[in-house]
Amino acid sequence: MVNACQRNRRRSFTIALIQVLLLCNSLGTTTPRLYAAPNAPGYLRLVRFMEADRVKLQEPSALQYLNATSTFLVLQEAAGTGGKGPQVTAINAFEDRLGATTLPQGVATANVAYDAKGERLFFFDAAQGQLLQFTYQATGLPATAKLKAIALPGQPGAMRGMAIDAAGQNLYLLAADRLEIRKLNLTGDQAQASSTAAIDLQQYGLTQVLGLAIHPHSGLLFTIYQATRRLYELTASGALVNYYDLTAVEIADAQGLTFAPSGDKTDDPNRINLYITDRQVNATPETATNNQRRSAYLTCAE
Numbered sequence: 001m002v003n004a005c006q007r008n009r010r011r012s013f014t015i016a017l018i019q020v021l022l023l024c025n026s027l028g029t030t031t032p033r034l035y036a037a038p039n040a041p042g043y044l045r046l047v048r049f050m051e052a053d054r055v056k057l058q059e060p061s062a063l064q065y066l067n068a069t070s071t072f073l074v075l076q077e078a079a080g081t082g083g084k085g086p087q088v089t090a091i092n093a094f095e096d097r098l099g100a101t102t103l104p105q106g107v108a109t110a111n112v113a114y115d116a117k118g119e120r121l122f123f124f125d126a127a128q129g130q131l132l133q134f135t136y137q138a139t140g141l142p143a144t145a146k147l148k149a150i151a152l153p154g155q156p157g158a159m160r161g162m163a164i165d166a167a168g169q170n171l172y173l174l175a176a177d178r179l180e181i182r183k184l185n186l187t188g189d190q191a192q193a194s195s196t197a198a199i200d201l202q203q204y205g206l207t208q209v210l211g212l213a214i215h216p217h218s219g220l221l222f223t224i225y226q227a228t229r230r231l232y233e234l235t236a237s238g239a240l241v242n243y244y245d246l247t248a249v250e251i252a253d254a255q256g257l258t259f260a261p262s263g264d265k266t267d268d269p270n271r272i273n274l275y276i277t278d279r280q281v282n283a284t285p286e287t288a289t290n291n292q293r294r295s296a297y298l299t300c301a302e
Helices: 290-294
Strands: 020-024 046-051 063-066 071-076 087-091 097-102 107-115 120-125 130-134 148-151 159-164 170-175 180-185 194-200 209-214 221-225 230-234 240-245 254-261 272-278 297-301
Touching: 063 107, 063 272, 071 107, 071 254, 107 254, 120 159, 170 209, 221 254
Parallel strands: 020 297, 063 254, 107 159, 159 209, 209 254
Antiparallel strands: 020 272, 046 297, 063 071, 071 087, 087 097, 107 120, 120 130, 130 148, 159 170, 170 180, 180 194, 209 221, 221 230, 230 240, 254 272
């Protein structure tokens, strides 16, 4: 049920540049079933807004949760110009800013992936068309120097999301220009990843996609179709499981997504929620304060 505070915070195009960081519901936890194209969207429920202006997120993009450090990494373009790579900021579920660092120039802000089993982070160097592998610090931020670069087969193109399965063996890359999700094998210590399969997104009419996440329990893939503001759920082989209407929880400009615990210490620790970054704030010009117009927000749905 949406409370009165949430009802008062309606979307306005006059504040379209205001940032929102949004947390969505527990998904992908159902028992195995026969997958078929759904005729009605799945259910999302908005739970809460958490103020996040103090963590200094201006234009949040990719989002990744690290189990080992219990922190979120948020990518955004570095402030100013002149040879800077994107900035990655570490925050926790209590809206504390734990630190920030600048990634190498050429790294794309739409891509970050965490391998819990291998204890490593991956970013996509769009300029060189390769993956950059890092270890991470106690805050979750990547170490100062990368471990290595991993070449990708063929022409990588425009990658707009990536995720690693729970076993740390397969990396999924959202190739937005090719309208497909590429599956790469990351086993061993090779200097080049090998391509094993691809999921055709055109078969579902998904032509404007952004963001990619894998549910840690079910292994299901989630991506955002920007044209209709829907969240799509797919099997690792590409079968459509379900879709969710993001406008139902007032998400307007979704950017990145990741799965993480609810953040509530009274919840079952196995309870997994989906977090989504959104660059617009829910407020009308009449109810939005100047602070809201300048701020970033962290929102939660279940």
